[in-house]
Amino acid sequence: MEADINKELIFNHFARKSSPLQRELIAQWLREKENEEQYYRWLEEWEAAHPQYLAQTQPALAAFSQFLAKNPHTDEPVAAISTADQYLFRQRTIRRWFVAASILLLLGMGGFLMRDQLRYHTYATSFGETRSIRLADGSDVVLNANSRLRVPRWGFGRETREVLLKGEALFSVTHTADDQKFIVKTERKVDVVVLGTEFTVFARNRGARVALNKGKVEIHYQQNNTAKQVTMKPGDLVSIDSRNQLAHKTTKDPQEQAAWRQKRFVFEETTLQEVAYLLEENYGIHVDISDSTLAQRKLMGSFRAENVDQLLQSISELLDITVVRQGNHVRLSDQ
Amino acid sequence: MHIRSLMDSTPQPYQADLIVIRSSDPPGTSTEESPVHTETELFIRKAFAENPQKGCELLFQRYHQALCSHAVRFVYSRETAEDLVSEVFCTFWKTKAYESVNSSYRYYLFRSVRNAAYNYLRLEFQPLEDITLAESREEIASLRPDQVLQYEEVFHRVEDLVESLPPQCRRVFLLSRFEGRKYQEIAQELGISIKTVEVHLVKALSIIRKGLKDHWLVVMLAIGRLFPFDY
Numbered sequence: 071m072e073a074d075i076n077k078e079l080i081f082n083h084f085a086r087k088s089s090p091l092q093r094e095l096i097a098q099w100l101r102e103k104e105n106e107e108q109y110y111r112w113l114e115e116w117e118a119a120h121p122q123y124l125a126q127t128q129p130a131l132a133a134f135s136q137f138l139a140k141n142p143h144t145d146e147p148v149a150a151i152s153t154a155d156q157y158l159f160r161q162r163t164i165r166r167w168f169v170a171a172s173i174l175l176l177l178g179m180g181g182f183l184m185r186d187q188l189r190y191h192t193y194a195t196s197f198g199e200t201r202s203i204r205l206a207d208g209s210d211v212v213l214n215a216n217s218r219l220r221v222p223r224w225g226f227g228r229e230t231r232e233v234l235l236k237g238e239a240l241f242s243v244t245h246t247a248d249d250q251k252f253i254v255k256t257e258r259k260v261d262v263v264v265l266g267t268e269f270t271v272f273a274r275n276r277g278a279r280v281a282l283n284k285g286k287v288e289i290h291y292q293q294n295n296t297a298k299q300v301t302m303k304p305g306d307l308v309s310i311d312s313r314n315q316l317a318h319k320t321t322k323d324p325q326e327q328a329a330w331r332q333k334r335f336v337f338e339e340t341t342l343q344e345v346a347y348l349l350e351e352n353y354g355i356h357v358d359i360s361d362s363t364l365a366q367r368k369l370m371g372s373f374r375a376e377n378v379d380q381l382l383q384s385i386s387e388l389l390d391i392t393v394v395r396q397g398n399h400v401r402l403s404d405q
Numbered sequence: 406m407h408i409r410s411l412m413d414s415t416p417q418p419y420q421a422d423l424i425v426i427r428s429s430d431p432p433g434t435s436t437e438e439s440p441v442h443t444e445t446e447l448f449i450r451k452a453f454a455e456n457p458q459k460g461c462e463l464l465f466q467r468y469h470q471a472l473c474s475h476a477v478r479f480v481y482s483r484e485t486a487e488d489l490v491s492e493v494f495c496t497f498w499k500t501k502a503y504e505s506v507n508s509s510y511r512y513y514l515f516r517s518v519r520n521a522a523y524n525y526l527r528l529e530f531q532p533l534e535d536i537t538l539a540e541s542r543e544e545i546a547s548l549r550p551d552q553v554l555q556y557e558e559v560f561h562r563v564e565d566l567v568e569s570l571p572p573q574c575r576r577v578f579l580l581s582r583f584e585g586r587k588y589q590e591i592a593q594e595l596g597i598s599i600k601t602v603e604v605h606l607v608k609a610l611s612i613i614r615k616g617l618k619d620h621w622l623v624v625m626l627a628i629g630r631l632f633p634f635d636y
Binding site: 083084086093096097100103106107109110111113114117118121122123124125126127130131133134135137138139141142143228247248 | 457458461462465466468469470471472473474475477478483486487490491494495498499501508509511512515516552553554557561564583608611615
């Protein structure tokens with residue numbers, strides 16, 4: 071069998087032109103140390119004939135000579151350490167290892183307890199504030215008031231791009247070359263899975279809502295403890311109420327779902343009660359409505375308001391009601 | 406062998422002997438020529454006997470190019486390859502390995518460099534491991550693959566992976582890693598933004614990491630069988 075192994079075969083093997091059978095033969099042949107010597111001799115020859123690049127041997131040699139001159143071998147070998155010294159040395163090494171291990175353990179525990187803070191960065195907006203964020207993958211997010219977005223601190227992983235949203239945000243997701251999914255998770259067990267698109271997610275205590283502007287997304291949600299999913303087309307509006315009941319509608323203008331981005335408020339048959347929720351969620355204002363018929367009055371139209379007072383003013387004029395604001399309390403009543 | 410002498414800018418006298426000895430060997434008679442191994446390095450061995458420092462320098466001059474060219478097949482970085490090779494030579498000197506080596510120096514050097522390159526690659530591209538694995542990491546690092554051919558497998562795999570990169574991505578990867586160029590320079594040369602350079606690199610590294618994952622897994626499993634982890 072050994073006679074089968076020759077320089078040509080080994081050269082072919084280095085050049086990746088050997089068959090599995092030949093490789094098996096070579097492996098057997100290599101069990102002999104003599105043969106391994108021969109193998110490296112051919113390897114050297116092959117590297118010389120097929121260099122990957124030409125290394126700068128001269129400067130490297132100069133550096134190596136310098137190293138040799140700086141680290142001369144003394145005739146007295148280091149082995150002359152007494153046994154006592156050796157014992158002390160060993161003691162010290164053990165202690166050092168012990169300290170190192172303790173520090174590692176503490177760091178590990180600390181890291182474990184703080185793992186979320188370490189692994190994630192949370193963007194938060196206060197009442198009445200909106201904020202634009204560019205994520206590591208180039209996706210843009212506009213965060214509405216009183217919302218939190220948690221993103222991985224060290225960039226997205228290889229598998230998926232996952233963010234956790236509490237509140238409301240407009241996502242404009244870039245499409246990656248390897249079709250990496252972008253997932254918006256919410257604490258309501260409603261997940262939005264996308265490839266690259268523009269959509270709005272709303273996820274607060276009273277329910278969740280997803281409006282799609284462009285592209286295609288999937289909603290994964292839980293209903294009666296079973297995982298369900300629904301695929302959305304542009305213009306679709308999916309809302310899920312507090313009991314995880316899903317409603318799938320189409321809107322004429324999904325962009326309106328992100329009107330808050332331009333400080334615009336769009337009401338389409340929106341009841342005053344819903345407006346009250348909106349005020350509470352986005353501005354932290356507690357709204358009292360004097361009676362239930364008033365709460366059911368509906369608002370239509372789109373208006374711009376820089377701040378909550380302008381919005382209240384508009385509502386007051388629109389419905390012809392009295393608005394009294396005291397700090398964070400607002401009372402709405404018929405005139 | 407004439408190529409060898411072309412490669413070296415300053416041919417050493419011992420190379421002349423070497424060529425004579427080598428060319429008289431018909432290929433395929435490897436088992437009979439074991440005494441020859443040492444003879445090819447005879448000159449260097451003599452130098453070691455007289456002055457180890459001189460011997461080291463000769464050895465360096467003789468093998469540096471071939472070792473660097475070989476190491477770069479694994480790590481794809483000129484700088485890293487040369488660092489690894491220099492490190493092997495430094496260790497060779499510090500541990501006085503030349504006194505105890507009973508194989509040829511070539512054997513020692515090639516094995517060491519291949520091992521160093523292999524370990525470097527593994528530490529760089531190892532998938533993130535959990536704590537139980539990390540504990541035994543040192544043991545693993547000191548283990549060599551049991552078969553010589555496993556090294557070839559690894560650098561062939563790396564070559565395939567680099568080959569598989571999309572052209573622009575590969576160009577950025579090679580400029581950055583092999584040539585050791587700065588992002589800024591690459592961006593200017595290719596007329597792309599620095600951000601894009603980074604994106605290409607991240608992608609290239611992730612493809613290579615992914616591609617090598619199976620290989621490490623096989624190695625890990627093999628080692629796991631030798632050292633079963635206690636929980």
